[in-house]
Amino acid sequence: MNPLLQIDDLRLRYPGGGFRRRLPEVLKGVSLHIEAGETLGLVGESGSGKTTVGRAVLGLAQATGGTITFEGQDITHLPAGRNRGDAREIQVVFQDPYTSLTPALQVRGILSEPLIAQGIARSDAERRVSSLLDRVGLPKDSADRFAREFSGGQRQRIAIARALALEPRLIVCDEPVSALDLTTQARVLDLLIELQRNTGVAYLFITHDLAVVRHISHRVAVMYQGEIVETGPAATVTRHPQNDYTKRLLLAAPTADPDAQAERRAARQALRGRAEVPTAS
């Protein structure tokens, strides 16, 4: 059986940069796949191209090479949302819950708008709103309030509800918990996992945070400078990495235990002394 999402040799270069001097490639041949109901964690630092992969899948960035296949259909060059046939089955949760919800609408409007755009009658769409709110653990009266009246964690729940509205088969989660506080972060991750168990939705989970990735991913892919440097089951990649960059990345993340962290620091400094790789800063 074909995977739900298949990306082959994806290349992307943003337009612009002026006459005869093009911008460098952001993606230099990325290949990965996601099975139905699975979470693929895509880890990398800023500038690694991980967000661009997500935007290409969503149709918000135009690939300059390679293919993206969703449920057997080539969606590489289809624009976001419209005319994508079944591709409305790919939805998104963005990082910043403060700018990803429109200030123009109340929660009711935010959640029903995608449904109405798909041709569902207004009354039906609005009836669905309360069940969506219920699923993400928000009170029913939230529907009549504006997004700005909610806290960061609640806003992210609204964003998740919006993504769920169209009953997608894949949700691109772009750093969905990075802007949240520690305790909120854990609760939102649990919500995402629970929803996945109930609906069988797959996640492309983009993040820079290894702890988050371990928590939610079945498989992990590590990106560095526009390429996937390592991919495999979460346990293997995060415990016994093969690639040097993955090793550095793991050792760089401080752990919340003073003694373990002292050991890790020593290990990292030893690795640096040995390899003397150019740093990303």
Place this chain on the structure above:
Amino acid sequence: MSQQLAPPGPDRTAAAPAKRKRRVTRALLRNPMAVGSVVTLAAMTLLCLLAPVITSHDPMYSSVEHVNAPTGTEGWWLGGDAQGRDMWSRLLASIGVSLTAALIGTGVSIVIGVVFGLIAGYVGRAIDSIASWVFNLVLALPTLLILIVLLPVTRGSYQLTMLLLGVMLSPGVYRLVRNMVIGVRRELYIDAAKVAGLSTWRILTRHVFFVVRGPIVIQAAFIATICINVQAGLAFLGVGANTPSFGSMISQAFTNLYGHPVQLLWPTLGLVALTGSLILFANAYRDALAGTTTAARRRSRRAIADVTRHADEAAPAAEKPTGKALLTVQDLSIAYPRPDGSLNEVVHKVSLTVDSGEVVGLVGESGSGKTQTAFAILGLLPHEAVVTAKEASLDGRPLLAMTPAELRKLRGPGVAYIPQEPMSNLDPSFTVGSQLVEALRRTMPRVQARQRVLELLARVGIPDPERTFDSYPHQISGGMAQRVLIAGAVATHPKVLIADEPTTALDVTVQAEILDLLRELQRELKMAVLLVTHNFGVVADLCDRVVVMRDGRDVETGEVRQIFSRPAHEYTKSLIDSILDEETLRTDAPVSKAKEGAR
């Protein structure tokens, strides 16, 4: 004029914007300035519509007996002008001309500006460059002169002239709309709407137009006054067709200024009432959009003044250094005045100490008041903040009682600060080096300061100090910028270094290096460090002791190992529990394929 008061907008389908509009409308109704200006505009419109009924002469009819007739003459209530025409009917006719001029000019400029602004801003690329170039050309024209030069072409018709003026004023609208749309287009909620399958038209009308229409209403009011003034101005100069107008009335009164100054009064009143209500309406509308009224602002200003006076009396007396520790803070509270004058306390009686050579972590979630506490110690809170404490002292010297000059002397050698966001904390207009030298110039000559900065840049791990010294902030990376800021903080050998989330904006690999650097520098210079952070990994890496804050209170203080292994307070426990455990992996398999088949 009513068209301008209600901005055009396809709101039939949107219930929510209507609600928001109601909020703005309600705010406007509460503002006497707004109500007054709308009533004035409506009354003037009504008067000019009723002109045929309430005037007894044609505005152009001149009667020899009524040359310069005084105010109150029967049938010529406002008097007659130098040609014996009825000033009252001329005044009403002038209102009509002004309103027409405003409608034409404003309508044309708004339509052109909004249409092209939306397209250029949303579609971008080639259309944007071409449109922006053309509108910039138009913007750079000597508008008034061109209108006058082209009068032979427009045959003096003020309507045609206003049409041209509308075109020439459209760049302002275009710029406004385009820039706002570009700002909005980058917002994630627009991306989310695209992904949800909304059409471009729907996105433009519901999400984008929502943001731009408020400023457009304000801009429209200003453009309307410009049109009215230009029309009056041209009539004043006596160019163009001979229609009754405020301008021609003023012109005539001006030549009569010695003999009959009162003739100047009526057109001036009419003109000022018209433009004045437009401007005041625009101001009131702006306040309503921003959610403030001048009255509220004034009230809050008064409240701040009261509160600061209050605090000035309270604060210094309470401060008595007891200090064994280098930095001692006891019962520190921070409050901000609310608009109604009461105080909103955000930090409540926080106490902490930092010994020399010690690294103390100030930990908490967003809104816990940790950054506020740090800024209070640095004396860098906004001036309306009200800071009180039983004690706040550095090296035995009370901090809160210091004059601004004393505080300035303390900063640098006493306390130093490393900010969170490296890029926004460097002045974009000056080279990195000159910004660092500036602070050192207080104590050493320029050449020496430069030498010291170069050494420091090398010390914080910058590969080519000379080049970085002469670089502008936009030419260096975020990691480099943070190293520069660290160099700036330690340049003066501070006793206490306050670092506010110093690695939060950085990548993990860079973060690790910056943490190493901070640790080395702390040991080398034997600094005390107060590290504000939400990241327990960073705490584990650097800190000796930890102060946990929640909702503006310090809930627990303790040795770092004790906090991690045996947290005493419930909240600390829940925080430690929320840390995503490194050992636990997700173990449940992807949802079964059987479920897939059922779909």
Place this chain on the structure above:
Amino acid sequence: MILFLLRRLVSGIIVIVVVTSLVFFLTYGTSIQIARNILGPSASDEQVAILNENLGLDRPLFEQYFDWITSAVHGDLGVSYFTSEPVAAALSNRLPVTFSMVIVAVLITLIASLALGITAAARGGVVDRVLQSIGTISYVFPVIIIAIGLVYLFAIVLRWVPSIGFVPITRSPGHWLASIILPSVTLAVGGIAGLAAQIRGSLVDELGLDYIRTLRSRGVSERAILGKHALRNAAGPALTVFSLQFIGIFGASLFIERIFALPGYGAYAMNATVQGDFPVLLGVTLVSVVLVVTVNLIVDVAQGWLNPKVRT
């Protein structure tokens, strides 16, 4: 930087060419009765035809345009249809009047706006409110009414300055200033309101930014923070507003010349408009567009110099 300047220069030249051509074709192209206008209704058709031929108006429009533009490049702007006075000479007699007034007004605007804007940003309070009031007043009261009010107060009631007329600076600097000061102040009122508000606004915005706090944390003095760092970064937006204010001041000088009876280019242009004296209109257009473009170019250079991202 050089590329940036070149682009601006080319843009400026295009503006000059486009505007003058537009005015040329609109005036010459739409009015067929130039000779009839000059000779009046009593002239015979024959006389009109002869004049048309003498003025070269019977030639194709493009040929006339080409002629005009070639002589314009050489500094020859033709002669007035009505007075036969060369346009270039007439303009050079009148421009010093306008320039005196506009330059003094610009200087007043700049100095007063900086002083007001900085004080309002640093202190707030009374200065801030005064500034806001000036802003509202200058919008509500059109420049003609402010001018008439000032004439009435200073020239008629107080008799401090002459109400009308112009004295060249070469004859008597003192009297020149006296004759120019009231018109210039009037012109500056509107400029000050806009520019000072802009300076205040950008300064307040800058002072709220992170890097200001960091500079403070290093013990940099408030004076240096305001006068060096914040002002430098606020200067960009202020300059943009200034270039627009300049166009406004230049345009408003038309009214001011009329009210103060100053023999500047405004009265000249007005006469030409009423009569349909096209060579004069074109000359006036050319000179003002060149002036405005030059000022914009200077502002652009200053902008580029201020912004290290453009400069380097």
